Structure formats: structure tokens, C-alpha cells
Amino acid sequence: MGLANTFKALSEPLRRRILELLKKGRMTAGELSQELKITPPALSYHLKLLKQADLIIEYKYKNFIYYEINTSVLDELILWTGQFKGEEAERKFQS
Numbered sequence: 001m002g003l004a005n006t007f008k009a010l011s012e013p014l015r016r017r018i019l020e021l022l023k024k025g026r027m028t029a030g031e032l033s034q035e036l037k038i039t040p041p042a043l044s045y046h047l048k049l050l051k052q053a054d055l056i057i058e059y060k061y062k063n064f065i066y067y068e069i070n071t072s073v074l075d076e077l078i079l080w081t082g083q084f085k086g087e088e089a090e091r092k093f094q095s
Helices: 003-010 013-022 029-036 040-052 071-082 087-094
Strands: 056-061 064-069
Touching (some): 003 071, 013 029, 013 056, 029 040, 029 064
């Protein structure tokens, strides 16, 4: 996982919105474009950055390309950021 790519991808509100939509289940680019009310080329740019950060997975099924969230990268990110908690914060979290 490239943390720089992950943080870059997550820094844009529209890309975070794409992830929020995908947490409900897989979607096609057309469905995402319609839901977000953006052009296909604009969506393509954002999907490319999310794929580079491994935050989404793309796969083909019949004539469609589907996108779904890659939770394993998010799990790794949670573990990585967890190391910055102080001992006091850790005790509060566990209580």
C-alpha cells in the first residue's frame, strides 16, 4: 500500500463520496456518474486515482465494468494510524 497515494485519493471530497456509495455495494461507472451528477470523463479521473491507491477494485462481468471498495486497504490504514495514539488515548479506547 502506498500511503501517499492513499492519502492523495482520500483528500478529495468527491472521491470520498465515491467510496461512500460503493460501501453499499458494487456499482458501474454509469451508475456512479448518474448518482454523483458528473461527466464520465471526470468520473474516470477520480476512479483512476482510487484504483492507483488500491481503494477500489475494478472487474468485468458480461458487458459491464463494476467497481467495489477494497476494504483491506482501509483496514491497513486504520492499523497504521492507530500507532499514533498515545497510551492515554489507547486506555480510553479500550474502556
